[in-house]
Amino acid sequence: MSIFRSFKIIRENWKKSTFAVVVITWGVSYTKNYLKTDEIMKSYCEKAALYGKGTISVQASPRSITVILNPNANKRKAATEFEKFCAPLLNLAGLSVEVIKTESEGHAKNLMETLGTVDSIVVAGGDGTLSEVVTGLLRRTNENSKTLIPLGVLPLGLHNTVGRSLFPGEKKIGKIKSLADATMAVIEETMKPMDVMKIEILNEEENKKPVYAVAEIKWGAYRDAEMKKERYWYFGGLKKYATYLFSGLKSSLTWECQAQLLFSPPCTGCSNCHRIQMSQLKSKWFQRYMKEDENELKFKQIHNPQCLQKIEKAISTTDLTVFTSNVIPSQIKGTEVPKLQVNIGPEKVDYLEFVKQGWKSELGETRNICEAIEARTIEIDPSNVAKSGNELWFSIDNEDYEVKPIRVTLLPGILNMYCKKEMLK
The missing domain is CATH 3.40.50.10330 (Probable inorganic polyphosphate/atp-NAD kinase; domain 1)
Structure with missing residues (x-):
């Protein structure tokens, strides 16, 4: 009898009952996360404290x-x-x-x-x-x-x-x-x-300093949509899906990326690319007289004629991305030849496919690629900038830069970055 009475009360006060269920659910979830966070931090604090208890030299x-x-x-x-x-x-x-x-x-x-x-x-x-x-x-x-x-x-x-x-x-x-x-x-x-990627502007009268990036360069409709994601904050956790649903209807996205590519193939290091690199490094007079180390002598003995090869290619796409090996999953362990990877998407994409591929990328999957190019250096000369009335933008490590002709050069292994021990195995 009491069970039927309870159901009757809930039915007659369904708004209050729903609110109570939501509050209780949120409270249970919050408490669970709080306890889990406390447990994780306690474990890491104990680990860090071991280093703090270590001894160092009096002079150090x-x-x-x-x-x-x-x-x-x-x-x-x-x-x-x-x-x-x-x-x-x-x-x-x-x-x-x-x-x-x-x-x-x-x-x-x-x-x-x-x-x-x-x-x-x-x-x-x-x-x-x-x-x-x-x-x-x-x-x-x-x-x-x-x-x-x-x-x-x-x-x-x-x-x-x-x-x-x-x-x-x-x-x-x-x-x-x-x-x-x-x-x-x-x-x-x-x-x-x-x-690291070194990005230089070509055909620029001013002697502008290069920009350096560790992850990627993006250009195209998907890049433009990603940059607008925060505008849909009111969708909460669904904003990343709403972004492509609404952005796909807009003509302001860069649906046509036309460019002339000029690139050289990857190289593990040889007399050609090392000579170019050293001439750039030793730009100051005193650096020209610095003693050569073992690596410089080693590369001088390696001859790779393909390193100087330049390949030209015209592209028209909705999606262009240049990655470093730092964020290419197959290269994270560093077992392959250092390279830039250029992913070229389809030339045209309809609304439904744009939404589908956008959602796919939000789930951590790779969007459709028509062609992948591996390179050591690459020049990107956009040919539709003057024709377009819209502002066109690259994203360089998720920062906006105006689309201009650029040269991207790979600087392999130049940074030493802290990582998990498991990545060294």
């Missing part, structure tokens, strides 16, 4: 790291998440930590020019902050890898392409573990060489 100083923190990253959540999940581990490990917060776009790049002596730099932010720091470092050292200090990344941004490849982790709990793994990699000093 504690390891010093400089954290370049972008407080605006991930909708201004980055600073809070750093203090909550990363800073406790660094402090328990006994590291001397200096946190510098960026104040505007380009600030991280400028900071690298005035940075003093530190043991390592840790980027706390997303792809854009990482690209700025790498650009500042390589401009400062003139691409001399011998003078580059180790670099870490704490994936605290909205876009974490490199951070996600080094420290995988999705959703709330997965992200916390990813941040803890990234922090422990800095503490444990486990590093691997990472490739």
